[in-house]
Amino acid sequence: MHVRSLKYGEVALFERRLTADEIASTEAYLAKKWFGIDTPGYGSAAGAVSVGAGASLTILGSDFSATSLGGAGTVTGDVTLADNGGLVAVVKEDGTIDGLVINGDISLNGGAVTLTGAVADIQPGVYTILSANSITNGGGAWTLPVLRKFSFGLAFTGTEVRLTVAKTGLKVILR
Numbered sequence: 001m002h003v004r005s006l007k008y009g010e011v012a013l014f015e016r017r018l019t020a021d022e023i024a025s026t027e028a029y030l031a032k033k034w035f036g037i038d039t040p041g042y043g044s045a046a047g048a049v050s051v052g053a054g055a056s057l058t059i060l061g062s063d064f065s066a067t068s069l070g071g072a073g074t075v076t077g078d079v080t081l082a083d084n085g086g087l088v089a090v091v092k093e094d095g096t097i098d099g100l101v102i103n104g105d106i107s108l109n110g111g112a113v114t115l116t117g118a119v120a121d122i123q124p125g126v127y128t129i130l131s132a133n134s135i136t137n138g139g140g141a142w143t144l145p146v147l148r149k150f151s152f153g154l155a156f157t158g159t160e161v162r163l164t165v166a167k168t169g170l171k172v173i174l175r
Contacts, residue, residue: 010030010033010034012026012030024039025060027039046064046065046066046067047066047067047068048066048067048068048069048086048088049066049068049069049070049071049075050068050069050070050071050088050090051070051071051072051073051074051075051100052071052072052073053071053072053073053090053098054072054073055071055073055074056073056074056075056076057073057074057075057076058075058076058077059075059076059077059078059079059104060077064077064078064079064080065079065080065081065082066079066080066081066082066085067081067082067085067086068081068085068086068087068088069081069085069086069087069088069100069130070086070087070088070089070090070100070114070116070129071088071090071100072090072098072099072100073100073101074100074101074102074103075100075101075102075103075104076102076103076104077102077103077104078104078105078106079102079104079105079106079107079132080106080107081106081107081108081109081111082111083109083110083111083138083140084109084110084111084112084140085108085109085111086111086112086113086114087108087111087112087113087114087129087130087161088113088114088115088116089113089114089115089116089127089129089163090115090116090117091115091116091117091118091119091121091122092117092118093117093118093121094121094123095118095121095122095123096123096125096127097122097127097129097163099127099128099129099130099131099160099161100129100130100131101131101132102130102131102132102133103132103133104132104133105132105133105134105135105136106130106132106134106135106136107135107136107138108135108136108137108138108140108156108161109137109138109139109140110138110139110140110141110142111140111142111143112142112143112144113129113142113143113144113145113152113154113163114145115145115147119147122147122150122165123165124150124165124166124167125164125165126162126163126164126165127162127163127164127165128160128161128162129161129162129163130160130161131159131160131161132159132160133159134158134159135156135157135158135159135160135161137156142154144163149167149168149169150165150166150167150168151165151166151168152164152165152166153166
């Protein structure tokens with residue numbers, strides 16, 4: 001292919017014949033890399049992604065981005081949460097939260113943590129809502145849930161996002 005006076009090129013070698021989807025994905029990657037052209041359906045944010053408990057999602061290729069991410073399943077591959085995206089924590093019937101496991105790296109840059117499921121039954125505690133091989137937090141601001149009688153805190157380690165749920169109020173003990 002000849003485009004103007006292109007002085008750079010790239011050769012990709014594969015050990016096997018690519019499928020039609022793999023060819024389309026490779027072409028979309030190269031169009032973005034060399035010409036800055038987005039190919040519809042490739043490299044754009046996937047929207048809300050929720051992986052249920054016991055389920056798994058495998059990411060093929062690179063540049064997977066989601067606007068919202070949550071659940072209690074497993075994701076294999078690298079993920080970018082869109083700026084000001086959402087982390088969704090699912091409260092189980094016993095009031096606890098199981099986190100999403102990412103067998104890969106994730107990049108975050110602020111957003112909102114939301115609760116779904118049996119929210120009325122939430123129990124105080126510290127819950128790992130996301131774990132990954134590595135977590136890069138761009139430092140954007142995070143909005144936490146607001147529930148009567150509870151306060152929330154969020155902590156980032158290099159490999160986990162932890163949500164602290166604490167009861168608020170005054171406790172008086174008379175003896």
